[in-house]
Amino acid sequence: MDHGHRLSRRRLLQTLAASGVIAAADLAWWEEPFLAPRRAWGATPVRFQFSVPEPKRTALVESLAERFNKSQTEHEVKVEFVPQAQARQKLISSIAAGTPPDCCQVWDNWVGEFDGMGALEDLTGKVKDWKHYKDVLPLAWQTVTMKDRILSYPWVVTNDGLYWRTDRAKEYGVKPPRDDWNWDDFLAFTKAMTRPDKNQYGFGMRGQGTWAVLYATEFMYGNGAQVLKDGKVVINSKEAAEGLDWYLDLMRKHKVTPPSVPTDGWRQIVEGFGRGITNTYLHNSGSAEEQKGFVGADHFSTVPLPVGPAKKRASFYFSETLTMFKGGKNRDGAWKFCTWLMDDEPNAMYCKTLGLLPARKTLADRPEFAKDPALAGFVKSFPFSIVSPYLAYAGWGGKLDSEGVPLFQQAMVGKLSAKECLDRFAEVLTKNMK
Amino acid sequence: MSYPGATVAVVAPRPLISRRARQILTGYAYLIPAALCLGGTILFPILKAIHMSLYNHVLIRPQEYAFIGLGNYARVLHDEVFWLSLKNSAVWVFGSVSLQFVGGFAAALLLHQGFRGRAAVRTVTLIPWIIPGVVVALVWEWLYQPNYGVLNDLLLKAGLLRERVAWLSDPALAMPAVVAANVWRGVPFFAIMLLAGLQAIPDELYEAARVDGASVVGRFRHITLPLLRPIIVVATATRIIWTFNYADLIFVMTSGGPANATQITSTYTLLQAYSNLDFGYAATLSVVLLLIMLAFTIVYLRVTRGIESVS
Numbered sequence: 001m002d003h004g005h006r007l008s009r010r011r012l013l014q015t016l017a018a019s020g021v022i023a024a025a026d027l028a029w030w031e032e033p034f035l036a037p038r039r040a041w042g043a044t045p046v047r048f049q050f051s052v053p054e055p056k057r058t059a060l061v062e063s064l065a066e067r068f069n070k071s072q073t074e075h076e077v078k079v080e081f082v083p084q085a086q087a088r089q090k091l092i093s094s095i096a097a098g099t100p101p102d103c104c105q106v107w108d109n110w111v112g113e114f115d116g117m118g119a120l121e122d123l124t125g126k127v128k129d130w131k132h133y134k135d136v137l138p139l140a141w142q143t144v145t146m147k148d149r150i151l152s153y154p155w156v157v158t159n160d161g162l163y164w165r166t167d168r169a170k171e172y173g174v175k176p177p178r179d180d181w182n183w184d185d186f187l188a189f190t191k192a193m194t195r196p197d198k199n200q201y202g203f204g205m206r207g208q209g210t211w212a213v214l215y216a217t218e219f220m221y222g223n224g225a226q227v228l229k230d231g232k233v234v235i236n237s238k239e240a241a242e243g244l245d246w247y248l249d250l251m252r253k254h255k256v257t258p259p260s261v262p263t264d265g266w267r268q269i270v271e272g273f274g275r276g277i278t279n280t281y282l283h284n285s286g287s288a289e290e291q292k293g294f295v296g297a298d299h300f301s302t303v304p305l306p307v308g309p310a311k312k313r314a315s316f317y318f319s320e321t322l323t324m325f326k327g328g329k330n331r332d333g334a335w336k337f338c339t340w341l342m343d344d345e346p347n348a349m350y351c352k353t354l355g356l357l358p359a360r361k362t363l364a365d366r367p368e369f370a371k372d373p374a375l376a377g378f379v380k381s382f383p384f385s386i387v388s389p390y391l392a393y394a395g396w397g398g399k400l401d402s403e404g405v406p407l408f409q410q411a412m413v414g415k416l417s418a419k420e421c422l423d424r425f426a427e428v429l430t431k432n433m434k
Numbered sequence: 435m436s437y438p439g440a441t442v443a444v445v446a447p448r449p450l451i452s453r454r455a456r457q458i459l460t461g462y463a464y465l466i467p468a469a470l471c472l473g474g475t476i477l478f479p480i481l482k483a484i485h486m487s488l489y490n491h492v493l494i495r496p497q498e499y500a501f502i503g504l505g506n507y508a509r510v511l512h513d514e515v516f517w518l519s520l521k522n523s524a525v526w527v528f529g530s531v532s533l534q535f536v537g538g539f540a541a542a543l544l545l546h547q548g549f550r551g552r553a554a555v556r557t558v559t560l561i562p563w564i565i566p567g568v569v570v571a572l573v574w575e576w577l578y579q580p581n582y583g584v585l586n587d588l589l590l591k592a593g594l595l596r597e598r599v600a601w602l603s604d605p606a607l608a609m610p611a612v613v614a615a616n617v618w619r620g621v622p623f624f625a626i627m628l629l630a631g632l633q634a635i636p637d638e639l640y641e642a643a644r645v646d647g648a649s650v651v652g653r654f655r656h657i658t659l660p661l662l663r664p665i666i667v668v669a670t671a672t673r674i675i676w677t678f679n680y681a682d683l684i685f686v687m688t689s690g691g692p693a694n695a696t697q698i699t700s701t702y703t704l705l706q707a708y709s710n711l712d713f714g715y716a717a718t719l720s721v722v723l724l725l726i727m728l729a730f731t732i733v734y735l736r737v738t739r740g741i742e743s744v745s
Contacts, residue, residue, distance in 0.1 A: 089708050092493050113494045196597070199581060207603070208691065259600035260580045262692030263608075277581045394494065402709040406515075410693040413605050434495070 043076035046333035047101035050079055051087030060353050068340050075333035095119040102328035103338055108143040108319045111152050112394035121326045122149040132342060132360060140359040142387045143319040153338050154319035154359040156351050158284035159385040160218060161377030163291060165279045167299040168193060177303045179380055186306040190256040193279035202256035204272045204281030207412055208265035213404045214316055215282050219247040222308020227389035233429045236422040244418040248411055262409045288374040289355030302377025315381040316388040319359060395432035403428045483717045491714035506718035518694055519702040525609055526698050527677045530616040531670060537617060538624020546632045563622035571686035574615035578602050602688050605695035612684050612696055624669060631665040667738045675727055699723050
């Protein structure tokens with residue numbers, strides 16, 4: 001028997017001690033890993049988190065980052081792609097853990113939450129000195145302003161409008177909607193576009209996710225309702241309840257919506273229209289490019305929301321922001337990258353590829369945006385667009401989804417009346433005015 | 435006088451600990467890695483959850499982080515959605531497990547028979563169990579899709595439906611629909627467990643019963659069932675606990691909706707943790723669920739005491 005290779009106890013202890021010393025020595029490298037990627041020309045890395053709703057965006061953002069990296073030698077952007085559904089919780093967790101990325105792309109309704117955590121710096125002074133400051137739409141600045149402080153860049157803006165099938169309207173001999181149509185016109189249009197025998201419905205209503213509450217609120221605004229008045233929550237007013245009732249009756253009474261409404265989220269309403277199940281749906285300009293691929297650019301158009309009985313209408317304004325964090329390790333690099341993304345060509349390229357509207361006036365006026373029929377409904381909605389009233393308090397962010405949506409679903413399926421739903425919703429909002 | 439090369443006997447010093455104590459300590463030393471693993475992965479998270487449940491810990495409001503004692507537990511008592519989710523959980527767990535058991539038992543009895551292609555059928559039976567829960571949820575969501583799902587299409591063509599049914603969007607149908615998907619997924623678990631039990635029953639017992647004139651039902655009642663009881667007890671207890679904690683299917687198919695009709699305790703806890711980022715309350719819900727499952731397990735084991743040792 002060969003004992004030559006047997007590990008003696010002494011050797012084992014020596015080996016363990018040696019590996020302990022090596023491990024302890026290596027601790028110093030944790031902050032900056034020993035096997036760190038080689039930095040080209042000494043460029044400092046910029047961590048940019050991007051939430052990915054579709055593969056097209058991934059390729060586009062990679063290409064933008066590459067262009068930025070080639071345009072200068074000081075900073076190197078590394079894009080961290082995160083699924084959209086997890087982006088908010090990942091960002092908040094990383095802020096809480098003290099390791100946020102240097103900058104990120106997020107919807108403006110999260111900015112308030114980040115600010116509530118003390119994670120954002122006041123950019124007002126810096127932004128006002130920025131060369132394109134005055135070129136950005138004032139409403140777009142409003143979406144990223146909290147307590148008179150500008151906290152992010154509005155990269156692109158979006159408001160809501162109605163997508164409708166031009167080819168189907170022609171086929172069924174239905175008069176196309178006018179830009180100043182009203183609720184009665186809308187109801188008549190959706191009824192005429194509902195063909196149960198063909199498994200087609202006039203309106204793709206959303207019942208799942210935060211925007212299910214927002215779309216319903218836009219209709220309530222059409223009836224003269226408001227979310228906040230003199231600092232108080234008034235979303236349970238008579239006007240709001242009547243507006244909600246009318247909106248929900250599209251599903252409950254008139255049956256111009258598919259039966260799946262209570263569980264239809266963003267993906268379902270976009271695909272429902274794309275597959276030819278619905279002939280109209282309410283959404284922002286973000287799905288225009290997708291619909292060009294689904295139903296063809298010549299087969300649909302967009303139109304502003306109808307005017308309500310109070311002779312009012314509202315389209316809620318949102319922005320996709322570029323947000324930088326106080327806790328970021330390369331704030332200078334983040335600032336340079338974000339301002340570069342707001343420059344003419346990168347900004348126009350991002351918006352054009354994805355069918356979004358730039359926040360900068362000179363870009364939005366370009367024919368590829370201003371004259372695109374798929375975006376016409378949104379451009380025409382600018383005069384009555386307002387910043388979403390639900391951006392008023394950071395505490396409302398998650399509650400719309402976790403408590404608001406189930407209440408609206410209960411009203412949809414007849415478990416609560418519109419008034420009961422709004423009374424309870426108003427309680428939730430009042431409790432979370434923080 | 436010295437003797438070169440001779441070995442001199444030296445009295446060994448008395449060891450610090452006795453041989454017996456050393457043996458005992460060595461035994462415990464072998465347990466340390468396992469104890470560390472279990473402590474780190476089970477005990478520590480439980481203790482941490484209990485600790486978190488005593489704090490107001492909302493991730494988006496770090497400035498409000500504070501010790502609130504049993505405040506979160508008092509909130510549970512007044513939380514209507516929690517009580518609704520507990521009721522829904524009972525329907526979800528007992529509906530799923532009882533039907534999985536019946537289906538699994540039938541499948542096991544069938545697979546125990548000798549027929550051509552039995553091995554292939556046994557393999558196919560396992561497929562629902564092999565597929566990840568999220569994939570099962572997506573497949574069933576498509577089957578149930580009211581506008582272009584295959585289920586409505588088939589039922590309409592067969593004349594069994596007059597109009598399309600929104601299986602997952604109707605509060606009255608959503609829970610039965612998700613239970614059906616879960617039954618499909620869980621049947622193979624019982625089938626395989628019970629089949630293993632059936633194969634362990636000696637054929638002589640059935641032969642003797644047959645000689646004594648016992649009927650098929652008699653043989654099932656007096657031989658099969660009693661000898662399978664230990665497996666039935668263990669399999670159902672395990673499955674009940676798994677199903678109670680299993681959130682994937684409902685989370686993907688309905689997110690607890692519509693109108694909380696399929697909100698079960700595990701999805702509600704997820705909602706509190708990852709939508710509201712209220713870690714304190716989510717930890718409280720987890721502790722409450724742990725206590726409920728602990729109580730259930732104790733009662734279940736008491737009720738079935740002795741059954742598992744029948745064989």
